[in-house]
Amino acid sequence: MAYRKMLVERDGPLAILTFNDPAHLNAIDSELRVEFVAAANAALDDPDVRAILITGAGRGFCAGANLKEVSGDQARGVVPNVDERLRKYINPLLVRMAESEKPVVSAVNGAAVGVGCGIALAADIVLVGESGYFLQSFIRLGVVPDGGSSWTIPRLAGRGRAAGMMLLGERIEAAQAVDWGLAWRMISDADLPRVAREIAGQLAHGPTLAYGRIKEMLRKSESNGFADQLDLEAARQIQSFETDDCREGVAAFIEKRPARFAGR
Numbered sequence: 001m002a003y004r005k006m007l008v009e010r011d012g013p014l015a016i017l018t019f020n021d022p023a024h025l026n027a028i029d030s031e032l033r034v035e036f037v038a039a040a041n042a043a044l045d046d047p048d049v050r051a052i053l054i055t056g057a058g059r060g061f062c063a064g065a066n067l068k069e070v071s072g073d074q075a076r077g078v079v080p081n082v083d084e085r086l087r088k089y090i091n092p093l094l095v096r097m098a099e100s101e102k103p104v105v106s107a108v109n110g111a112a113v114g115v116g117c118g119i120a121l122a123a124d125i126v127l128v129g130e131s132g133y134f135l136q137s138f139i140r141l142g143v144v145p146d147g148g149s150s151w152t153i154p155r156l157a158g159r160g161r162a163a164g165m166m167l168l169g170e171r172i173e174a175a176q177a178v179d180w181g182l183a184w185r186m187i188s189d190a191d192l193p194r195v196a197r198e199i200a201g202q203l204a205h206g207p208t209l210a211y212g213r214i215k216e217m218l219r220k221s222e223s224n225g226f227a228d229q230l231d232l233e234a235a236r237q238i239q240s241f242e243t244d245d246c247r248e249g250v251a252a253f254i255e256k257r258p259a260r261f262a263g264r
Contacts, residue, residue, distance in 0.1 A: 005032040006039045007057065011197065013050040013263070014204035015043035022058025025111055029066035030085075037089045044100050050263050051204035052097075053196055054123065055107040064114025064137060086146055090115065094122050094148050098219065101212020103203040107196035108132040108174075109189065118147020121156065124215060125199065126183040128174040129192040134182055135171040155222065156181045207245035208263030 007018035017039050019026035028036070043049045056062055097104050106123035113135040120126060120134070128134075136153075138145050145153075145166055153162040157180040165172060177183045187195045203211065213236040221229055240246055245261045252259035 001035075001038050001042070003035045003039060006035040008039050008042075010049075011201060012204065013048060014053060014197070014201050015046070015049045015051070016053045016055070016197070016200075017043065018054075019056040019062050022056075022060070024066060025058070025060035025063035026056045026116070027063040027066040028115060029069045032066075033085060033089050037093050040093055041096065044096055044102065049102065049204075050206075050208045051102055051200050052104045053107060053200035054104065054119070055193070055196060056109055058110075060110035060116075061106070061108045061112040061120055061132065062116025063111050064116050067141075082146075090119075090147060094119070097122055098215070101208055101215065103200075103206075103211050103215075105196060105200040105203065107192055108134070108183070109192055111135065113137050115147035118145070118149040118152070121152045121182060122148050125203075127192065127196050127199065128177055128183040128186050129189040130174055130186060131189050132174045132177075132183075132186075132192075133171045134165075134177055135169070136165045137169055139167060139169045153182070205261060206263075207243070207249065207261045209243050209245060210240055213240060 003020075005019070005021045007016075007020045009016040009018075017036070019028075019032065019036065021027070021029075021032055026032070040052070040054075043052050103125065104123045105125045105127065106120040108120050108126065108128040110129070110131055111133060112120040114137045117134045117136060136145055136149060144150075150162070150166070153165060157165075161180055164170070172180065172182065174183070174186045178186045217229070217232055217236060220232060224232065244264050245259075248261060249259045
């Protein structure tokens with residue numbers, strides 16, 4: 001597929017997906033929505049891709065939905081087809097990202113607003129530049145959060161902070177986002193692209209099956225009791241010790257050399 005508003009790069013087993021409509025702070029319109037979902041699904045489907053990095057071109061990660069498109073619908077007396085936009089495109093992709101064994105990293109440069117905030121926080125590891133920020137802007141429009149924000153933010157930052165973000169619509173700056181647990185690390189704006197690629201590249205060359213099992217364990221820990229989680233850990237550990245990556249990791253440790261994981 002040829003893309004006009006997405007940049008898609010490959011660096012070995014790492015796929016780098018960049019929102020590429022900087023003139024509009026990468027706000028998601030119908031074209032960008034289709035292209036992003038197609039690019040991300042292609043990376044998830046590709047067996048040679050073992051990690052995914054999502055970022056934005058220019059001064060912002062993603063400024064949410066393109067409100068000019070929404071306003072145009074309303075001016076014609078048409079209710080925007082939010083149901084299709086979410087249930088056909090965004091929601092299935094976010095579920096796939098969560099359930100995929102492939103680690104997903106987001107590098108938030110500038111604004112991560114609305115659904116853009118939801119996409120950024122759906123990543124397994126969230127990196128934020130010093131000028132980056134997260135904003136639940138929905139209340140300013142008289143609507144409710146989407147993009148998974150009402151699920152991810154309470155779990156990352158706590159219910160009280162999630163309520164404050166969503167009901168007051170205040171932006172959360174980079175340092176505060178790290179303090180709250182919304183992001184893993186704050187990085188200087190100049191270094192963010194390089195460091196994000198290094199971290200995502202490390203994951204792309206790591207033990208992919210183990211990553212997938214860790215992601216599953218983290219998801220299920222939200223609802224499992226302690227005994228159930230211990231059982232899950234034991235079951236996944238038994239499976240992990242049967243992998244080629246485990247054999248390689250043990251051999252590398254004994255031989256005092258870096259492991260060369262193949263993701264199997």
